[in-house]
Amino acid sequence: MQLSTDSEVIVRATAGVVAAHADEITALFYRRMFEAHPELLNVFNRAHQVQGDQPKALAASVVAFAVHLIDPDAPDFSPVMRRIAHRHVSLGISARQYTIVGRYLLAAVDDVLGDAITPAVHAAWDEVYWLFGCSLIAEEARLYADAGTDPDHPWRPHRVVDRVEEARDVISLILEPVDGRRAPHRIGQYVAVAVDLPDGTRQPRQYTISSSTPEAALRVTVKRVRGADGAPDGQVSTWLHENAHVGTVLDVSQPAGDLLLDDSDDALVLISAGIGITPVAAMVGDLARRRPERSVRLFHVDREPETHALVSDVRAHAQRLNDVRTLTWYTEGAAEGPAVRSGRMDLAGIDLPSTARVFLCGPLPFMQAIRSALTARGIAPERIEYEVFGPDLWARQPKSGAA
Numbered sequence: 001m002q003l004s005t006d007s008e009v010i011v012r013a014t015a016g017v018v019a020a021h022a023d024e025i026t027a028l029f030y031r032r033m034f035e036a037h038p039e040l041l042n043v044f045n046r047a048h049q050v051q052g053d054q055p056k057a058l059a060a061s062v063v064a065f066a067v068h069l070i071d072p073d074a075p076d077f078s079p080v081m082r083r084i085a086h087r088h089v090s091l092g093i094s095a096r097q098y099t100i101v102g103r104y105l106l107a108a109v110d111d112v113l114g115d116a117i118t119p120a121v122h123a124a125w126d127e128v129y130w131l132f133g134c135s136l137i138a139e140e141a142r143l144y145a146d147a148g149t150d151p152d153h154p155w156r157p158h159r160v161v162d163r164v165e166e167a168r169d170v171i172s173l174i175l176e177p178v179d180g181r182r183a184p185h186r187i188g189q190y191v192a193v194a195v196d197l198p199d200g201t202r203q204p205r206q207y208t209i210s211s212s213t214p215e216a217a218l219r220v221t222v223k224r225v226r227g228a229d230g231a232p233d234g235q236v237s238t239w240l241h242e243n244a245h246v247g248t249v250l251d252v253s254q255p256a257g258d259l260l261l262d263d264s265d266d267a268l269v270l271i272s273a274g275i276g277i278t279p280v281a282a283m284v285g286d287l288a289r290r291r292p293e294r295s296v297r298l299f300h301v302d303r304e305p306e307t308h309a310l311v312s313d314v315r316a317h318a319q320r321l322n323d324v325r326t327l328t329w330y331t332e333g334a335a336e337g338p339a340v341r342s343g344r345m346d347l348a349g350i351d352l353p354s355t356a357r358v359f360l361c362g363p364l365p366f367m368q369a370i371r372s373a374l375t376a377r378g379i380a381p382e383r384i385e386y387e388v389f390g391p392d393l394w395a396r397q398p399k400s401g402a403a
Contacts, residue, residue: 003069003127010124012070014116015063018125021112022059029108030055037100042194042202043091046235062105065132066125082258085139089147090192090256091204092154093140098133105129147183147254155194155251156183160244161217169224170275170309172210173244175252176217184214185255187286188279188359188387191218192253195239205236208278208361208387209255210310212285212317218252221309223275259359259387261286267295267353271370273345273362274302279387280361281310281317288320297352298326301345301366304333347373354378360386 003011018025034041044054061084068077106126110117144151162174177183185191194204211219224241225234244250261283268287270280277300287294298318302308308328318324327350328340335342347370358374360367367386375381 007124007127008070010121011066011128014121015066019063022063023056025108025112026055026059029105033104066128081135085136085143086256086258089140089143090206090253094151095137098137102129102133149254154253157249158252160246160248163246166221167309168306171241172219172221174217174219183254185209187261187282188259189255189257191255194251195236197235197239203236210278210281212282221278259385267356269297269352269356269358271299271360273366276362277310281314284314284317288317292320293322295323296321301329304330352377358384
């Protein structure tokens with residue numbers, strides 16, 4: 001994957017100005033594309049569009065990809081590419097949609113940068129986009145093929161066969177495919193669930209598979225998002241809490257995601273906050289079943305015991321591990337028990353193997369703060385993996401924040 005010589009010179013000279021206007025470019029691009037193709041609003045998370053997160057994530061990704069093409073010392077972009085491809089297949093993105101995106105994205109570049117965009121500059125950035133797009137199309141085609149999914153029909157009807165009230169504002173839905181053919185998943189993966197909302201729109205949301213047996217029925221654990229500080233309630237989570245009962249049929253994507261539990265002998269440190277416990281629950285269950293001898297550290301922070309989802313599952317599975325240490329922090333609730341503390345998560349003074357593999361899942365500021373604390377403790381950044389619910393703005397946000 002390499003730019004032509006002429007395009008590399010132009011991109012190297014213009015990358016700074018494109019990056020400086022990237023947010024403006026992508027905001028204009030999305031507005032125009034949705035005006036011309038409103039059907040694509042059924043693919044994209046509308047809340048992220050309103051908040052501006054999705055345009056920022058796209059801008060960051062395209063600019064990072066361009067830097068990767070022109071700078072041999074730039075960080076490896078392939079993990080980001082894989083992550084985007086998994087997100088796309090969970091949403092049913094098709095190859096033909098890249099043509100639409102490319103047309104409106106390059107038009108927005110032209111309009112925002114004006115006279116700075118000569119035909120040669122336009123052609124160079126068009127080349128960047130199609131190297132980016134074709135790489136994703138190829139990876140997504142492989143993922144669709146591996147799962148036996150027809151890209152033209154990416155959604156499979158699943159019936160809710162059980163519903164469990166896990167904690168305040170948190171439910172688990174047990175889903176079985178209507179056609180009886182379960183799609184095995186890997187521990188740590190997620191699916192998208194698409195619902196038709198009362199206003200006539202259709203919206204997908206991605207939920208981690210919280211069941212720990214790959215061949216079992218899918219369990220997705222959904223936190224009801226209640227609006228705060230002027231933000232509205234979550235559309236899909238509210239709909240699922242109010243309407244997804246036993247017998248309800250939901251459209252579900254193929255399992256996707258590359259934040260996977262490996263089979264090495266390295267110690268594991270699983271760190272989560274709030275509903276970020278969902279992949280941890282699946283991982284601990286799988287370890288108890290297959291690798292109980294593996295050393296595990298479980299650290300979780302929640303608001304209070306009443307909001308702590310899947311806690312009984314995690315504790316039951318943890319009891320079957322040979323070498324495990326658990327600590328829970330409650331920011332508002334009372335701390336009761338030797339493994340429970342009050343306040344925000346604080347890993348100071350806690351023994352952590354420097355060669356551990358670390359998984360983080362929770363709000364972005366939380367993960368950034370914990371990652372900084374871990375690297376300060378000597379854990380190499382490449383040994384720390386994370387899962388983001390929503391657009392991946394890791395590189396766009398300050399690397400600090402309260403945990």
